[in-house]
Amino acid sequence: MTAMTEREAATAMTKRQPGPSLRGWFQDWLPRLVLAPSFLLVLVFVYGFNLWTLFLSFTSSKAFPTTNLIGFTNYLRLWNWTFETDPPSNWYTALVNMGLFGGLYIFFCLFLGLLLAILLDQKIRGEGILRPIYLYPLALSFIVTGTAWKLFLDPRIGLENALHDWGWTSFHFDWVVDPKMMIYCVAIAGIWQSSGFVMAMFLAGLRGVDGEILKAAQIDGASTYQTYRRIVIPMIRPVFFSALIVLAHMAIKSYDLVLSVTGKNPGGAAELPSTFMYSYTFTRNQMAIGSASAVIMLMTIAAIMVPYIYSETREQNR
Known part of the structure; x- marks a missing residue:
């Protein structure tokens, strides 16, 4: 029942x-x-x-x-592996410039970003004012940044002309009009704009480090340099990888920065894979060649991102 x-x-x-x-x-x-x-x-x-x-x-x-x-x-x-037709002459120039620009851009952005983040992490006076100043270049577009640096480095109206007016007539800095040095001017403009962004990433990572660990290191007699070198920086390794991925992606696809700094890239002096792809696709009527270079750029980005995603996923699974 x-x-x-x-x-x-x-x-x-x-x-x-x-x-x-x-x-x-x-x-x-x-x-x-x-x-x-x-x-x-x-x-x-x-x-x-x-x-x-x-x-x-x-x-x-x-x-x-x-x-x-x-x-x-x-x-x-x-890649000039066939002799049936003439190969694109400036593809290897684009690769060499990509190595120079990408290497300088990524290294100095990481170095300056980490240095600025460590300085701000010392709770210095005026930090609330310095942070927006460092981040301000990121609010500008690459075109504005490139144009500003082109005018600043122009020997006729920029830095060189100003120093000549002040009496330093022996000073010469004409990289922006020198075909062999144009790519370095592009790197300078890119570093100036992106270092603040990397600083913000590193500063967030530094502020996430447990303060008890730092106090324990100080009690053990570790200096500030040893604390950051052996404890803090290894702990923010994921921030390094994230910044590296972002910077590599920005370096590979840089296009407007090159044209604005060099003034339409005269003679392909500062040729990069992105400018090569655009010129062959839209100005030289070689859409297939431009598409092939675009695919290589995509594969390069994938070669950087896939190992990073795999390592992050593997760490999470562990």
């Missing part, structure tokens, strides 16, 4: 429970409906166009895209 009563009670409770209401269904699906247009746009205009660029790199497209597949000819021509 008791068993029957419990069974009947359970059946009655099940019948009383309401089914999924329209309001509950709407609450479950509302986030998906809101994100669906953005997801679709990203799917089409990012991944879809990436696949389209990859397809064009295997075709004989010139001024307009075609579906005439020619295999890896464009890649072989790009």
